[in-house]
Amino acid sequence: MRMLLKWILSAVALLCVAYLYGGVEVRSFGAAMVAAFVIGLLNVVLRPILVILTLPVTILTLGLFLFVINALMFWAASGLLSGFHVAGFGAALLGSLLYSLLGLVIESALGGLFSKK
Template sequence: MLSLLLRWIVNAAALLLVAYLYPGVAVTTFFAALMAALVLGLVNAVIRPILVILTLPVTILTLGLFIFVINALLFWFVAEVVKGFEVTGFMAALIGSVLYSVITLVTSWLLFSPPKK
């Protein structure tokens, strides 16, 4: 349970870092970042798999690049739902979602990977 809470806080901090690095994404408060990280996690767990299955032919046709479009649209959707989290357009959502994915990948790898023996 503590690991899940820590991961949520780290993802919210990653969202704040995305907003700091890229001007097309804005987060007003840490609470807004927490809510956006929570909603983004729920959307990625529930809606994203359905969209990936529904768009599988297009994803195969584009050699997997359509996944970036799905991620950007979901990132943009969360920005429309959560107050205090704003994305200026589709390209900002695309760049923001890629940055967010890379930052959360690196932080999860650094903080939550099991130590080597």
């Protein structure tokens, strides 16, 4: 139940990013659902590999290169999907930052909702 709710809220967050920032376009809620799933899948499968491969650069930039990796995952998802479009790398960077901030809000809300007291 928690995972399904997080997926739906992530799709809503993606729609919010598209509403707040013109560099990100999402055609429909269904496209947002698929895009949220693909972004999550890329973050689970590809992101850890990229983090390990770019560890020296990440250490050199004091962790700021992780923003670039997040933007690449966001941009890669837009390249794989037709209903989700990101205008360029700069748009992917800002869009991924907004999406990550909304993801933190979702995580904290779901943590409070599903916490066992």
